Amino acid sequence: MEMRAVEDIEDIGEDLTHQIPPIAFSLSDSFLHSHCSSCFHPLNNPNKFPPLHPNNSNPIDPNSIPSIFYCSQICSSLDSYTHFFSGEFHLFSIIQSQPNILSNTTTTTDIRTALRLLFFFENFGFLSSNGRICGLLSNIEKFENEDDDDEEDEILGRIKDGGRLMAMARRMRDGGVSGVYELKEDNLVEEIVLGQVLMNSVEVQGDEECYLGNAIYGPNFSWINHSCSPNACYRFLLSGSELVKEYDDSKLRIEAAGDETVLKTWVCDESKFNNGICGYGPRMVVRSTKPIKKGEEVCITYTDLLQPTAIRRSELWSKYCFYCCCLRCSSSPPTYIDNLLQESASVHLKESNTYSKEACEELTDRMDDIISEYLLVGNPKSCCVKLENILKGFQEEQLKEEPSSLQNLKLHPLHHLSINAYIVLASAYKIHANNLSALHSEIDNHISEVFELSKTSAAYYILLAGVTHHLFLSESSLIPVAAHFWINAGESLLNLVRSLPPKTAGLNSSSKISDKCRSKCMLMDRLGYDLGSDLSRSKSRRFEFIDITSSFLACVSNIMPTVWHFLIDTHHHCYFKYIKDPMDFSLLGIISSPKLIESQTLLGNTDSSCVHRRCIIFEDTGGGVDKQRSNIAQLGIHCLLYGEFLASICYSSDCYLNKYVRNLLFDNRWI
Numbered sequence: 001m002e003m004r005a006v007e008d009i010e011d012i013g014e015d016l017t018h019q020i021p022p023i024a025f026s027l028s029d030s031f032l033h034s035h036c037s038s039c040f041h042p043l044n045n046p047n048k049f050p051p052l053h054p055n056n057s058n059p060i061d062p063n064s065i066p067s068i069f070y071c072s073q074i075c076s077s078l079d080s081y082t083h084f085f086s087g088e089f090h091l092f093s094i095i096q097s098q099p100n101i102l103s104n105t106t107t108t109t110d111i112r113t114a115l116r117l118l119f120f121f122e123n124f125g126f127l128s129s130n131g132r133i134c135g136l137l138s139n140i141e142k143f144e145n146e147d148d149d150d151e152e153d154e155i156l157g158r159i160k161d162g163g164r165l166m167a168m169a170r171r172m173r174d175g176g177v178s179g180v181y182e183l184k185e186d187n188l189v190e191e192i193v194l195g196q197v198l199m200n201s202v203e204v205q206g207d208e209e210c211y212l213g214n215a216i217y218g219p220n221f222s223w224i225n226h227s228c229s230p231n232a233c234y235r236f237l238l239s240g241s242e243l244v245k246e247y248d249d250s251k252l253r254i255e256a257a258g259d260e261t262v263l264k265t266w267v268c269d270e271s272k273f274n275n276g277i278c279g280y281g282p283r284m285v286v287r288s289t290k291p292i293k294k295g296e297e298v299c300i301t302y303t304d305l306l307q308p309t310a311i312r313r314s315e316l317w318s319k320y321c322f323y324c325c326c327l328r329c330s331s332s333p334p335t336y337i338d339n340l341l342q343e344s345a346s347v348h349l350k351e352s353n354t355y356s357k358e359a360c361e362e363l364t365d366r367m368d369d370i371i372s373e374y375l376l377v378g379n380p381k382s383c384c385v386k387l388e389n390i391l392k393g394f395q396e397e398q399l400k401e402e403p404s405s406l407q408n409l410k411l412h413p414l415h416h417l418s419i420n421a422y423i424v425l426a427s428a429y430k431i432h433a434n435n436l437s438a439l440h441s442e443i444d445n446h447i448s449e450v451f452e453l454s455k456t457s458a459a460y461y462i463l464l465a466g467v468t469h470h471l472f473l474s475e476s477s478l479i480p481v482a483a484h485f486w487i488n489a490g491e492s493l494l495n496l497v498r499s500l501p502p503k504t505a506g507l508n509s510s511s512k513i514s515d516k517c518r519s520k521c522m523l524m525d526r527l528g529y530d531l532g533s534d535l536s537r538s539k540s541r542r543f544e545f546i547d548i549t550s551s552f553l554a555c556v557s558n559i560m561p562t563v564w565h566f567l568i569d570t571h572h573h574c575y576f577k578y579i580k581d582p583m584d585f586s587l588l589g590i591i592s593s594p595k596l597i598e599s600q601t602l603l604g605n606t607d608s609s610c611v612h613r614r615c616i617i618f619e620d621t622g623g624g625v626d627k628q629r630s631n632i633a634q635l636g637i638h639c640l641l642y643g644e645f646l647a648s649i650c651y652s653s654d655c656y657l658n659k660y661v662r663n664l665l666f667d668n669r670w671i
């Protein structure tokens, strides 16, 4: 099955669906005691509400079994019934009496979602056709039919164990004893439903952009297939001004296509299904990231698009059991972005300019080990040293011990392993700086060390944003990733300005910083817009995108190399010296750089001359730290505003990220 556009979607950033309610969802294990299991909001500790026992409406004693909590009486009364009658309550009770039962299943999140989904099916009726229940496919059959492979065996093992646990919980709910685990072979329904969760559920992102739990939606969302160059993305609505009460399918701009039998069984019951059991929980809206023609398939991504083809394919295979043949994956020669991300574009200093598969695997293993050790031991300093050694490449003194495949090897700055390293390094340097400043807040030489560490963290955030921007110019579906990285970069730069010695300039003077640019810069113009108001858009987002991107590039292109130089000047790290400007990788001479998104459908046939320089506004405002301060603040403000603009395209103007940016800018009086 697949979903197609019912009309031309001419613009980017258009909602393609109404707010789709989930049919089942559950909070992740790690948030059970800190967030509400009904609306996913953080709990206000003195006022957390346990579930109500459905038979007598009394609160279930939260000390009797490890349980779930709600933020209000309303949330508790909405969800307690499902919590109890799905068997979720009994699952907790079984785990409490037999903790080892979870041996092969590390978390209960998928199992609890599956119990709730199965409970929904019990209430709604098991509409099944062509191997589906209520239209949704399960991956169990696919995994069972595949030839033996360790990874698939592991997934199948998890499904079997999870299915048994679900069956035990449901037997207990139905009056059976919790007792010792009974081996039964007839857990097929539970296994199929758990397989449906693994195949169709999505991770719910909360306001702070962290993974809060998972949710499964009806076919309007679950029938959307994957592409590595998708034309749509999605966002979650947990609450807020955008949330509407009623199910409104008049806003649906996509329709199902595929197997007629499945369509007939399913489509007639959809509104009942959507108004059904789950009138609460995280809603989801699908949004265009490229113009889409009537009848064209609408696709989202199921995987990280900054990975090279082989890794994307392997991840999709192991989780969803399909081999991706989308245009990006099957392009020959590989697309510009894949050429950069994968081995063939890596720099090998000796004879060949390609990485061997062996060398890449070796480096991947080493990086995985370094990151696992960091997550386990929490030593950011050691992690930074080790990762930077990999980025710097294997030099003469190290070579004797190294396998020949690594000799004279240096990672290309846009290689996917480099990008993964920047992500970890940016955050590890920041944590290292925070730890140090918390320990020795008043010692002068530590203040300067903290400042140097913060500079390096900001440099990695900028590099990450610059690299992603370069890739985004040829693959516009990277827009959500680019939005996040520009916002991270902007925030790290403004934090840096705040930590510059206060005697040189008071914070108040920075309020004038934006004025220098205000008269000409389109990003600054956007500051006057109300978030959430589409009236602010005078023209199509595609054309607004061209203008704002040009304005952004014009505003930052002069200042970027200066700030970059300041960020890396005292850094002994020779890797940085290869990068003169983190926005310009054309000098690397590896592959010519793409034209501004022209290669993508995003801009259609727009004349590239519109990518002009609108305002070059950075003057030398004096010397020394004040000048740097002004430059860094200008760049930081522009990065934040550009990230905010990209986020408004892919997530809507009212999204959490945009509120976050505005708080950073207004509450801290940068603007």
Ligand SMILES: C[S@@+](CC[C@H](N)C(=O)[O-])C[C@H]1O[C@@H](n2cnc3c(N)ncnc32)[C@H](O)[C@@H]1O
Pocket (backbone or CB within 6 Å): 001, 002, 135, 136, 137, 199, 200, 222, 223, 224, 225, 226, 227, 320, 321, 322, 323, 324, 325, 326
């Ligand atoms: C969430 S479902 C999408 C809807 C699905 N096509 C259906 O008929 O129900 C995910 C499954 O769809 C299939 N699928 C999604 N995207 C695909 C793609 N690009 N190529 C091949 N199969 C894909 C895979 O079987 C995957 O496990």
